[in-house]
Amino acid sequence: MMRNENNVFLSVRDLNVVYTSGKKIVHAVNGVSFEMKKGETLGLVGETGAGKTTIAKSILRILPDPPAKVLGGEILLDGTDLMKHSEKEMLKIRGEKIAMIFQDPMTALNPLVTVGDQIIEGLKLHNDYGEAEAAQKAKELLEMVGIHTERFKEYPFEFSGGMKQRVVIAMALACEPELLLADEPTTALDVTIQAQVLDLINKLKVKYGTSMILITHNLGVVAQTCDYVAVIYAGKIIEYGSKKDIFVDYAHPYTHGLFASLPSFSKDAPRLKPIAGSMPDPTRLPQGCAFHPRCPFVIEDCRNGEILLKEISQGHLCRCCNIQQKG
Amino acid sequence: MITAESTSTGIKPEKIEKTSLLLETLQRMVKGPGARVGTVLFALIVLASVFAPLIAPYGPNEMDLKNMYATPSASHLLGTDGLGRDLLSRLLYGGRYSLSLGLSAAVFGAFVGVIIGSIAGYFGGKTETLIMRLMDIWSSLPGMLLCILISAALGAGFFFTVLALAVGAVPEAVRLIRAQILKERTKEYLEAAEAINCSKFSIMFRHLLPNVVSPILVMMTMGIGMTITMAAALSYIGLGVQPPTPEWGALLADGRSHILTYPHLIMFPGLTIAITVLAINLMGDGLRDALDPKLRS
Amino acid sequence: MLPLIETRNLSKYFRVPAGMLHAVDNVSFTIEKGKTLGVVGESGCGKSTLGRTMIRLQEATDGHILLNGEDITHVSGKKLKEVRKKVQIVFQDPYSSLNPRQRIENTIREPLKNSGNYSRSELKERASTLMELVGIDTRLRQSYPHELDGGRRQRVGIARALALNPEFIVCDEPVSSLDVSIQAQVLNLLMDLQDQMGVTYMFVTHDLSVVRHISNTICVMYLGEVVEMSPSKELFSSSLHPYTKALLSAIPSLDIDQPMRPLPLKGELTSPINPKPGCRFFPRCPYAERGCSQEPQKLEEISAQHYVACHRVREIN
Numbered sequence: 001m002m003r004n005e006n007n008v009f010l011s012v013r014d015l016n017v018v019y020t021s022g023k024k025i026v027h028a029v030n031g032v033s034f035e036m037k038k039g040e041t042l043g044l045v046g047e048t049g050a051g052k053t054t055i056a057k058s059i060l061r062i063l064p065d066p067p068a069k070v071l072g073g074e075i076l077l078d079g080t081d082l083m084k085h086s087e088k089e090m091l092k093i094r095g096e097k098i099a100m101i102f103q104d105p106m107t108a109l110n111p112l113v114t115v116g117d118q119i120i121e122g123l124k125l126h127n128d129y130g131e132a133e134a135a136q137k138a139k140e141l142l143e144m145v146g147i148h149t150e151r152f153k154e155y156p157f158e159f160s161g162g163m164k165q166r167v168v169i170a171m172a173l174a175c176e177p178e179l180l181l182a183d184e185p186t187t188a189l190d191v192t193i194q195a196q197v198l199d200l201i202n203k204l205k206v207k208y209g210t211s212m213i214l215i216t217h218n219l220g221v222v223a224q225t226c227d228y229v230a231v232i233y234a235g236k237i238i239e240y241g242s243k244k245d246i247f248v249d250y251a252h253p254y255t256h257g258l259f260a261s262l263p264s265f266s267k268d269a270p271r272l273k274p275i276a277g278s279m280p281d282p283t284r285l286p287q288g289c290a291f292h293p294r295c296p297f298v299i300e301d302c303r304n305g306e307i308l309l310k311e312i313s314q315g316h317l318c319r320c321c322n323i324q325q326k327g
Numbered sequence: 328m329i330t331a332e333s334t335s336t337g338i339k340p341e342k343i344e345k346t347s348l349l350l351e352t353l354q355r356m357v358k359g360p361g362a363r364v365g366t367v368l369f370a371l372i373v374l375a376s377v378f379a380p381l382i383a384p385y386g387p388n389e390m391d392l393k394n395m396y397a398t399p400s401a402s403h404l405l406g407t408d409g410l411g412r413d414l415l416s417r418l419l420y421g422g423r424y425s426l427s428l429g430l431s432a433a434v435f436g437a438f439v440g441v442i443i444g445s446i447a448g449y450f451g452g453k454t455e456t457l458i459m460r461l462m463d464i465w466s467s468l469p470g471m472l473l474c475i476l477i478s479a480a481l482g483a484g485f486f487f488t489v490l491a492l493a494v495g496a497v498p499e500a501v502r503l504i505r506a507q508i509l510k511e512r513t514k515e516y517l518e519a520a521e522a523i524n525c526s527k528f529s530i531m532f533r534h535l536l537p538n539v540v541s542p543i544l545v546m547m548t549m550g551i552g553m554t555i556t557m558a559a560a561l562s563y564i565g566l567g568v569q570p571p572t573p574e575w576g577a578l579l580a581d582g583r584s585h586i587l588t589y590p591h592l593i594m595f596p597g598l599t600i601a602i603t604v605l606a607i608n609l610m611g612d613g614l615r616d617a618l619d620p621k622l623r624s
Numbered sequence: 625m626l627p628l629i630e631t632r633n634l635s636k637y638f639r640v641p642a643g644m645l646h647a648v649d650n651v652s653f654t655i656e657k658g659k660t661l662g663v664v665g666e667s668g669c670g671k672s673t674l675g676r677t678m679i680r681l682q683e684a685t686d687g688h689i690l691l692n693g694e695d696i697t698h699v700s701g702k703k704l705k706e707v708r709k710k711v712q713i714v715f716q717d718p719y720s721s722l723n724p725r726q727r728i729e730n731t732i733r734e735p736l737k738n739s740g741n742y743s744r745s746e747l748k749e750r751a752s753t754l755m756e757l758v759g760i761d762t763r764l765r766q767s768y769p770h771e772l773d774g775g776r777r778q779r780v781g782i783a784r785a786l787a788l789n790p791e792f793i794v795c796d797e798p799v800s801s802l803d804v805s806i807q808a809q810v811l812n813l814l815m816d817l818q819d820q821m822g823v824t825y826m827f828v829t830h831d832l833s834v835v836r837h838i839s840n841t842i843c844v845m846y847l848g849e850v851v852e853m854s855p856s857k858e859l860f861s862s863s864l865h866p867y868t869k870a871l872l873s874a875i876p877s878l879d880i881d882q883p884m885r886p887l888p889l890k891g892e893l894t895s896p897i898n899p900k901p902g903c904r905f906f907p908r909c910p911y912a913e914r915g916c917s918q919e920p921q922k923l924e925e926i927s928a929q930h931y932v933a934c935h936r937v938r939e940i941n
Binding site: 047048160161162163190191192193194195196198199217218219220221223224243244247248257258259261262263264265268269270271272273274275278279 | 666667773774775776803804805806807808809811812815816830832833834836837857860870871873874875876877878879880883884886889892893
C-alpha cells in the first residue's frame with residue numbers, strides 16, 4: 001500500500017460507493033485507499049462533490065442505504081474489518097472508538113435537550129457511569145473545551161456558533177475515541193473563532209493521542225493542522241503525501257490549479273488563475289482521468305484507460321500521466 | 328469582450344433539453360405503486376362520470392316499475408331502487424354531481440384561502456394579526472355544523488352547496504399558506520425582486536406564491552375526498568342537492584330504510600364513495616411525495 | 625472629483641424585544657467611480673445590513689447616502705425606482721437568490737421588463753447579450769436554477785444585476801458559497817466587468833485574501849462600526865487597529881513552516897443591542913485599558929488615507 005510500516009491504525013482499501021437516484025448512478029467514491037498511523041492527522045482536501053464526506057461516513061457506516069450503496073472495499077480499524085461488522089457491533093464503535101464532528105454546529109445539537117444532558121447521553125451509552133458520575137465527567141469535558149461549567153444546564157440556542165462547535169467537540173471526545181472524523185468543522189465559523197477552535201482541536205489531539213481525519217476545502221486549515229494530505233477529485237485520491245509533499249512539492253495539475261487559483265496575500269496579480277470548467281457530472285464521469293477535460297497539461301494517454309497512483313518520491317503519490325512536479 | 332478562457336465555465340454541455348417542472352412533478356407523482364393505482368382509479372371514475380350518457384345502460388331517472396327493488400342481475404348489474412331506477416346508471420350520472428361538487432368546493436376553498444393567507448403572510452403586521460384572529464374565530468365553529476347551517480340558510484342548489492362545502496376549508500388553507508410564506512419570506516430572491524423594481528403585487532404572485540403553493544395542492548387534493556363525503560352527508564340529511572338528482576349521498580339516503588331488506592341499495596353507493604375517496608387520497612399522497620423538495624434529491 | 629457614492633454618518637437600527645439593535649452605526653466613507661471598496665468583518669458586524677441600506681432595500685435610521693451628489697436616503701415612489709436602476713446587488717447564496725420556479729432567461733430579463741421600455745424581441749436579445757457577457761452558454765437560457773451548478777447560478781445573479789447598466793453594485797459575499805476554483809472564475813469576471821463597464825463596487829466579505837485582491841480601499845467593521853479603513857495593500861502590510869491585527873493573525877497561513885500565532889481574543893462577540901458607550905471591541909481587546917470603555921472611538925487619519933478608530937493606536941504600534 002502506501003507506506004510499509006507496521007503500526008498502521010486505520011487502513012481503507014479500495015472503497016467504492018455509489019448513490020442511486022432513479023435510473024442515474026452517482027459515482028461518489030471510486031476506489032479510494034489510504035492508511036493512517038496512530039496519532040496522525042490526515043487531511044482530505046477537495047471541492048464540493050469530490051466524495052470526502054462520503055468517505056468519512058463510510059468509515060462510520062452511517063451512509064443511508066438506499067440511496068447510498070457501498071459496492072466494495074475494506075475498512076480495517078486495528079486489524080478488524082468494519083465492513084464486516086453487524087449493526088450491533090458498529091453501535092459499540094460509533095462514539096466510542098470513532099467519533100464524528102459535522103460542519104453545521106447549528107443543526108448538530110438537539111435543540112430540545114440541554115447541553116449537559118447531550119454529553120451525558122453519550123457517556124452513559126458507552127460506559128457504566130451512574131448519573132452523578134456522568135454529570136461530573138460531562139462538566140469536566142465542558143471545562144476542557146473552554147465553556148464555563150455553569151452553562152451545563154443551558155440549551156443549544158443560548159450558545160453562539162463557536163461555542164456550539166465546542167460542545168460538539170466535547171461530545172465527540174467524551175469517550176476518548178481513537179479516531180476523530182471532522183467534516184469541515186470550522187467552515188461555518190468566523191475566522192477568529194476558527195482559530196480558537198482549531199487550536200482547541202490541536203491541543204486535545206495531543207492530549208488524547210487521537211488520530212484525526214479532517215475534511216475541508218480550506219488549504220490554510222490543512223496547512224496548520226494536518227500531517228498528511230490526500231487530494232480528492234471525482235471520488236479518487238489524485239495526490240497523496242506529507243504536508244511538505246503537497247504544499248511545497250505538489251505534482252498533480254489539479255493541485256497546481258487549486259493553489260494557483262487562491263488569491264495571495266503576498267503576490268499581486270491583476271487576474272487570478274482559475275481552473276477552467278467545473279467538476280464533472282458524477283453520473284457521467286469522463287473516460288480516463290476524470291480531470292482531463294479541464295487539464296492544461298492533457299496528453300493523449302489521459303483520455304483512456306485507468307490512471308494509477310504512482311509513487312513519485314518516498315511516500316508521495318500522484319495519479320497522473322503527465323506529472324508537473326513543482327520545484 | 329470578455330474571453331471565454333478564464334471567466335467562462337469552459338466546458339460546453341452536450342445536450343440541452345428543455346424541462347418542464349409540471350411534467351417532472353407528474354412523472355414523480357406516479358412513481359409509487361399506491362399513487363399509480365389511485366391516479367388510474369380516479370381517472371377511470373372521472374371518465375365514467377363524464378361519459379355516463381354513453382356508458383350507462385339506462386337513464387338516471389328511467390323507471391322500470393316491473394322491477395322495483397331488484398337485486399343485481401344481468402339486466403340491472405347493481406340492482407334497482409324503490410322506483411325501478413337502475414342503480415348503476417344512477418351512480419354513473421351521480422358521479423357528475425358528487426365529483427363536481429367535491430372538486431369545485433375544494434378548489435374554491437383553497438383559492439379563497441390562498442388569497443387571504445397570502446395577504447396575511449406577505450404584509451404582516453396588523454393586517455396579519457387581524458386576519459389570523461378572524462381565522463381563529465372561523466375555525467372554532469365545527470366544519471360540518473357550519474356547512475349544514477350555511478346550506479340550510481342559503482337553500483338548495485349547486486352553487487350554494489359549493490359555498491357551504493368550501494367554507495370549512497378556508498381557515499386551514501389560510502394557516503397553511505401563511506406558514507409557508509413565513510418560511511419563504513426571508514429568501515433572497517424576494518429581496519432581489521424588490522431590488523429590480525418589481526411591484527409588491529408582482530413579488531407576491533409571480534415570485535412568492537408559486538414557491539409556496541405545493542402544500543396547498545396536496546391539501547386541496549386530499550380535501551376533495553372530504554368535500555365529496557360532506558356533500559354526501561348534506562344530501563343524506565336532505566340539504567344540498569335535491570331529489571331526483573342521483574348524487575351519491577342522496578342515493579345513500581334513499582337506501583337507509585332498506586338496509587336490512589335490500590342492502591345493495593346502500594352498499595353500492597357507500598362503496599363508490601369509499602373507493603373514490605381512497606383513490607383521491609392515494610393520489611394526494613403521491614403528489615405530496617412528488618412535491619417534497621427533500622425527497623427530490 | 626465628486627465621488628460616485630458617499631455615506632455620511634449612516635446608521636441603521638432595528639427595534640427588537642430586548643431593545644435597539646445597532647446594526648450599522650455612524651458609518652462614513654466615499655467610493656470613487658470605477659473603484660472597489662472592500663468591507664470586511666465577521667458575523668454581526670453589520671456589513672450586509674450596510675450594503676442593503678445603501679441600495680435602499682432597507683431604509684436608513686439616520687445619516688445620509690449620496691449618489692452622484694444627490695441625497696437618496698429617503699426618496700420614494702418614482703424617484704426610488706429611478707435610483708434602483710442605478711444601484712444593484714449580487715447576493716451571497718446562489719441557491720436562494722434565484723427564484724426556483726423561474727427560468728434563468730426570465731430572471732435576467734425581469735429588470736428590463738419592469739422598466740417597461742423594451743419590446744419582446746429586444747428583451748430576448750438583451751438577455752442573450754447579458755448571458756454572453758457573464759459567460760453562460762445561451763443554450764441554457766431555458767434552464768431552471770436547480771439544473772445549474774453554483775458558479776453558473778451566481779453568474780445569473782450577476783447578469784440580473786447588470787441588466788440595467790447600474791453605476792454601483794453591492795456584492796454581498798458573492799463568492800463565499802462557491803468552490804475555490806469557481807471563486808477565481810467569478811472574481812475575474814467581476815473585475816473584467818469593472819474594467820469594461822466602469823461599474824463601482826462595494827465588496828462585502830469575510831474572506832481577507834479575496835478582498836485584498838479585488839479592492840482598492842478596505843474598511844474593517846466590528847459590531848456596526850468602522851474600526852479601520854485604508855488602501856488595500858496597506859491594511860495588510862501595516863494594520864493598526866487591534867481588531868484588524870487579530871483578524872489578520874487568525875487567518876490560517878498556507879506556509880507550513882510558519883505556525884499560526886493568532887492574537888488571543890478574550891471571550892465572544894458582545895451584543896449589538898443597546899451597546900454601551902465607548903469602544904465596542906473593549907471586552908475582547910488584548911490592549912484594553914480603562915479609558916477605552918468610556919470614550920467613543922472616532923476615526924482618525926493616522927497616515928495618508930489610513931483611518932483608525934482607536935485612541936491607543938499610536939502606543940500600540
